[in-house]
Amino acid sequence: MADGMDNETRKATLGERLHNAVTASVSSVLGVFAPVAALRYAAGRDAMLSYAAATRKGPNGRWRPKDGKPDLLITRDRKLVQARARAMIKNNPNMGGAIEKIVDNVVFGGIWPQVQLYDATGTRDKATNSRIEGEFREWAVAVDWVEKQQLAVRHLWMDGAYIIHHVLDNDLLREGLVPYRPELLTYDAIDPGVHGRQPNGNIALWGQEFSPDGKRVGLHIRKQDPLSAVSFSAETVFIPSQWCTLVMPQRWIGQTQPMSWMAAVLMTLHDFDEYLSSERIAARLAAAFGIFIKRPQTDLGGNALNGLPGGAVSGGAGTDGSPILAGKFIESGRIDSLPPGADIAVAKSDRPGTTFGPYTSNALRMVSAGLRMSAEAFSNDYTESTYASARSGSLEERRSYRSQQFLLGARHNAPIWRKWCWVRATFGMGDEGRGKPIPMRDQLPGWQWVDPKNDAQAAEIRIKNILDTRRGLCAESGLDFDDVVDGQQEEGTQIRGAGLNPEPWAGSGTSTGANDAAQDAGQ
Numbered sequence: 349m350a351d352g353m354d355n356e357t358r359k360a361t362l363g364e365r366l367h368n369a370v371t372a373s374v375s376s377v378l379g380v381f382a383p384v385a386a387l388r389y390a391a392g393r394d395a396m397l398s399y400a401a402a403t404r405k406g407p408n409g410r411w412r413p414k415d416g417k418p419d420l421l422i423t424r425d426r427k428l429v430q431a432r433a434r435a436m437i438k439n440n441p442n443m444g445g446a447i448e449k450i451v452d453n454v455v456f457g458g459i460w461p462q463v464q465l466y467d468a469t470g471t472r473d474k475a476t477n478s479r480i481e482g483e484f485r486e487w488a489v490a491v492d493w494v495e496k497q498q499l500a501v502r503h504l505w506m507d508g509a510y511i512i513h514h515v516l517d518n519d520l521l522r523e524g525l526v527p528y529r530p531e532l533l534t535y536d537a538i539d540p541g542v543h544g545r546q547p548n549g550n551i552a553l554w555g556q557e558f559s560p561d562g563k564r565v566g567l568h569i570r571k572q573d574p575l576s577a578v579s580f581s582a583e584t585v586f587i588p589s590q591w592c593t594l595v596m597p598q599r600w601i602g603q604t605q606p607m608s609w610m611a612a613v614l615m616t617l618h619d620f621d622e623y624l625s626s627e628r629i630a631a632r633l634a635a636a637f638g639i640f641i642k643r644p645q646t647d648l649g650g651n652a653l654n655g656l657p658g659g660a661v662s663g664g665a666g667t668d669g670s671p672i673l674a675g676k677f678i679e680s681g682r683i684d685s686l687p688p689g690a691d692i693a694v695a696k697s698d699r700p701g702t703t704f705g706p707y708t709s710n711a712l713r714m715v716s717a718g719l720r721m722s723a724e725a726f727s728n729d730y731t732e733s734t735y736a737s738a739r740s741g742s743l744e745e746r747r748s749y750r751s752q753q754f755l756l757g758a759r760h761n762a763p764i765w766r767k768w769c770w771v772r773a774t775f776g777m778g779d780e781g782r783g784k785p786i787p788m789r790d791q792l793p794g795w796q797w798v799d800p801k802n803d804a805q806a807a808e809i810r811i812k813n814i815l816d817t818r819r820g821l822c823a824e825s826g827l828d829f830d831d832v833v834d835g836q837q838e839e840g841t842q843i844r845g846a847g848l849n850p851e852p853w854a855g856s857g858t859s860t861g862a863n864d865a866a867q868d869a870g871q
Contacts, residue, residue, distance in 0.1 A: 456793035508606030509596035613718035720748035794826025
């Protein structure tokens, strides 16, 4: 063994030698009877030494988290994590503001369907599309379309899932609207007591029922009791999947139980919240101007702040000649002489210390990473950011928002749109889809350019070099290209009708259209 080798290295070397000796011995015995099994055994033993992340030595030896099927790990902790997530959103200004900021960016004015019907000539049927979109918007106002999208995003972050209950509504029919109303329920509406094999041969997992081939066929929902302090009653009804949609994006293969999207950041932010509370208490104590009276030791063993047990103090008198008690040393507007040997000390606090700023920044960065937000946006602090870093963080953050918009469109809007089309056709209010959902695409909310001038020039270059389309650029800004073109055409007609030039820049040298085309042609 080499000189200077530390104890840990010696232990590791001895352990490896012992490991190799055992492997060789067992492999030799197995090799006589089963050579293939001996090779597999040796390979498995070698693999045990190949991952440093699986070390069982040192201070990390006790880090042995539980593993297994996702549902078994989630079921026990789901409700506690959900309760903590809801409390954090209600009581913590950072988290509450962050979730609302996410909702504002993902939903904003709402994600709306843009009907895509074409006539026999392959031309977009503007009249029919506009009529159907108008019907849907009138219906959407009656059922709080945008508000439901906002609730969907909030509950995905808080709970990890929610339920869309599709309900027929005669009141809407009397108003001339499609008689269908999507009702949102929390995941707690599912009865987890329905579990195991069912009489019909299906399998229920904590209130969700699956067919033998693994397809979800319905949910066991507990009835709501509006007169009870408890949200749900003990009575359970089975609702087939045709009339209820569980919106629960999976994070693990085989997952059927939801988990709050905030789970990874809850404890970090809770610890930070506790730390801030301590700092606030210390600051309030210091701001209270606490004063201590220091008096000399007496034969009676000292005096309390109220003068006891020594009572009146000789040698000290107020302006009225009365003896001064310890509790009256400090009064507003008084100038008193202190007794011999007495002194006054004011409580001071040097908190927060020098570590407050770095710890705060680090904690908020960790939480913002878990929420897929920029640290500046989460903390509303741009003092240490540069234009380049803020722009980069904003663009990356928008990618997260766009991903959530796609999810909301596919898992929330799409089933509602299909049910709306089906009920509309069933009640004879239109059948443009010929028995199928009317084709549409989601119009997603967009964002304004970070740097309007440079971004506009970059967009022009992208179109010129065939790197993007006008339709794509409009979508980034939350605009519908067809609506923009129609609006441009209508405005041009109106301006020409007033005897004005709709293109005053033409020929002025600032055109980005005809002049560029002429330059490209070598003119």
